[in-house]
Amino acid sequence: MSTINLTSLMLEQSYISTLLNKKVDSCLSVHGLSFTEFIIMHKLHNAPGGSLSRITLADSIGLTGSGVTRLLAPMTKNNIVLKTVNSRDARQSLVGLTSTGDTLYTDALHSFEHSCRSIFSLLEDSEIEQLLRLLNKIKC
Secondary structure (H helix, E strand, O other): OOHHHHHHHHHHHHHHHHHHHHHHHHHHHHHOOOHHHHHHHHHHHOOHHHEEEHHHHHHHHOOOHHHHHHHHHHHHHOOOEEEEOOOOOHHHOEEEEOHHHHHHHHHHHHHHHHHHHHHOOOOOHHHHHHHHHHHHHHOO
16 A cells, blocks of 8 residues: 555544544533543443553553543542542552442433444444454554
8 A cells, every 4th residue: 555545544534533523522512521531431430340540541541641630630520530549559549430420421321322323324334343343453
């Protein structure tokens, strides 16, 4: 494949990602959430034991530890997440959803799923499965 095609592919996927993120952000804004905050809540909701370390959370969503810390600060202030401090090592502190956060996540999940159905309505199930396979194949 030529460099021009690869460049076009990268630029197109970036543009499509931006469009999809805007659509999802719009549907989640009624819940007072950004897409990134929703992703954090999703990871915490589905984590074994309901909590993750800040570093594990950062790695699972492709952000830095400090980036996650900045996102968690207002979520903590708004009683969405709770940080459990490890007295021996602050790096091992865990973050989990509060009951308020869990309820907010459940409500936002309905909006998110509706948005996803709308976004991907033009694709057949087999095309969605193929797209998932291709994306997982190039996952860095």
